[in-house]
Amino acid sequence: MTAPNPPRLFRRMLSARLGVGRVARSVIGDLDEEYTDRARANPAAARRWYRREAVAVALRARSIVPPQRGDSMMRQLLADVRMAVRTLLKQPRFAIVASLTVALGVGAVTVIFSVVNAVLIQPLRYPNADRLVNIWSTAPGLGYDQFPLSPDLFLFFRKHQTGFEDMALRQRGRVNLTAGQAPHVVESALVTAPYFSTLGATFARGRPFTADEDTPKAARVAVISDRLWRGTFGADQGVLARAVRVDGEPTQIVGVAPDWLDRTGTPDMWLPARFNPDSPPTGNFGWNGIGRLKPGVRPEDAAKQLEPLVRRAMETYLTSPNYRAFLTNGQYRPLVNAMKADIVGDVREPLWILLGTVGMVLLIACANVANLCLVRADGRQREMAVRLALGGNRSGIVRALLTEALVLSVVGSIVGVFVAAVSLPLLIRLAPASIPRLEEVSVDGLVLAVAAALSVVSAVVFGLVPALRYTRPLMLSALRHGGRSATDHPARNRGRNVLVAAQTAMAMVLLVGSGLLARSFTRMMHAELGFDPRNLLTAQVALPPTSYREGADVARFAQRLVEQLAALPSVEAAGATSDLPIAEGPSGTAFEIDGRPMEPGKLPPIVSYQIITPGFFAAMRTPIARGRDFAWSDLRAGVNSIVVNQQMVDEFWKGQDPIGKRIRRSGSDANEVRPWFTVVGVVTNVRQAGPREPVEEMIYFTPNAPGDDQRALSYVIRGPNAGVQADGIRSAVRELDADLPIASIRTMDEVVQESVVQFSFTMLTLGIAASVALVLGAIGLYSVLSYAVSLRTREIGVRLALGAAPSRVLRSVVGRGVAISLAGLVVGALGAVGLTRLLGSLLFETAPLDPLTFAAMAAVLLVVAFLASFLPARRAASISPMESMKN
């Protein structure tokens, strides 16, 4: 027969007192061995002997294993950790649940922080990116906050500025590229020659543009992206010698941009802007300016230095009275913004909100683990009391408990970071493309450092509470009571209840937040767009100026294509527009109304305009409010018809019949002949910029209208089968002109979804966080009630034996759970009142204090609280009085 093990409690106490050094283990080994010998003869006497000697050794632990000898801090820490691991492994279920809860919290924070880090914290990829700026215009006098630059002012600025190392202009667009095979559309940008040097991009293949190439007469050259070089050109080493056609014109590729530029959201091809330095385009505010500041110059200083140049430009070369009036009345001045702030501006707020949200999930997770630790510490009260009684100092026990918390937390955090690293690519795929710099997201050093800090902080948060609570001298009474009667101590229950209430409060805040976003989303999806996005397919066809010179050529092509599309089987209607609602922002035009002459020195009104073909409104199902739609006969030369939207009528012809009214576009050249256009119809307002944006005044022109050369039109066709129609569009275009590529075939539903994808992403993430919070809160409530019931088993048994109805027991337990949750709910609702204000700018037609959302979320929370309380309550009600007495 093998001898039994020595008494466990004393054995454990011994190792706690002596530590895990080699001397200590040799002493423990001696006692074990001797116990085994003695137990062979007389087990009971051996146990008595062991208890006595263990206490004797423990009481002199300091003289047996003096701490000052060879126990460096590191060794002490290692010993503590080994001890903690051993203790935790004895309760694997607790260890697994606790560390997985931490993993959930830390993982969530790590994922979102990785995004925040890459998008908001890390500098842009450009060399010395902190000196890169965007240069904009502002005209507060006209209510224009921020708009692009005009080449004439820009070139004047560049010549006379002092704060910049260099500046450049860029205008995004699309070109048709023919490189051997069939033509295709590529994203492009017109740039001035210093563009690449301003960004700090150096070339491994070829070179950037020279100043000579950026002149009107120069031969056509292009720089392509590394992405395009590897894709379309198959990484051809001889690409620089290749002649390609860009929009039909022969073009020489002179350079391949560095690959890192691809990760900054740049286009695939750059072409020189080719301004004439003596007569650049004036008053054409459609160009984005970039600049590199001299070291030490702040963006606002640079803007101040540019400001007086506007007046100088007016004194030097600006003669057009309209342009001068625009600059003067508008109080025009240049704006200089740090490039990073511009790039991340829109997502800064939602990202910080998301980080705050997952931070709250982490706190809830910590509260849960703290609760678990409290429950567990209850079970170890007697051990603690023995330790304290035997002279174990309080700090040593606190240290041991904290070390256990730290081990749990570190293990959980490692799992969390691992899961975060694995799930990041998935999240990035889900995330909207409109979040900038997503391609830079990764788990880097800073993210790891933050995760490590989180794990330590979490450990302190959930480890310190039980450590301090259970080492109070008061707890010595535990020893006296044999470690049983003090467990249902009201003060300790209060601690657990507060933790659960705090969890409920945080869950309530998150629920209200995600509820408000969900409500906004529903409102947004049901917002009156002015058209019906269902069963609508769109495709873009751009006509090259080489073969389609005049507006009439474009109009002819558009008519033939629209007629062919409309004739496709199952197509209800087809049409085309220069600016697809939601997808594209229309341009603006200044105009004058017949019979209302402009006052000298005053600015003409500016409204948006777009070009459409007959059939467009029918295909979009935009109702004609008055008058008629365009007919193809309106496209004949000399017939200048327009359609306007209701907003335009309300603004300029309130109370009048707009049909038959005439307007003409204003220009800066007084000698130019500008034709009058007659209003033939009024359409319902369309939300051109998306469901969240206000309606603007809009004029619709026909494709042959003088004064514009829109060659890229989006075709829309309405019919039930998008797949068949996409093929129909392709074959119809091929039939008309085999060289024309088709860009972005997609449904209008997709366009609408894309416009709200950033919003829906925020909503989704917040929704997931709120659900996790709710589940963690429910688990917390459940475990606290279960534990309370298990402590009160005997009491409940007595009550039932004395005739209490089980339903009453059930009610009392559920009542307690609901009461705790109600307290948390009230606090959470108050917190939500304060915090939902942060959501203000994200919400759509929903008040931050929307009572319905608050009420609905409170109801959800209470139902969950009820369910979480019901299970332990039912167990309490079914306690058998006999069994409870026996135990």
Place this chain on the structure above:
Amino acid sequence: MARHATLGEFEHLVLLAVLRHADGVMGSHIGRELEARAKRRVSRGALYATLDRLQQKGFLTWVIEPTGPDRGGHPRRVFTITRAGRAAVRQYGRAVRSLSAGIEDLL
């Protein structure tokens, strides 16, 4: 090493017990030896504290040896007496003898 350290009575007994084992001896065996021969109960707490003190006085040295599974993997600490330890025991014995001289019939 404390050269002029003196021995207490219990320390003397412990040193004698160690001296009986030329190849070194474990703490538990010292305890048993004392119990068996000196016929007194030996608190293990006092014993280990004393062994540590004797080591500090330079009368004992110890080495830690790994063991097999029979001790649950716990190492074994084996004590041996030093020259200073022997000298201290001898001096103690001389003092006892010299003080006992002439009063043997009383003892």
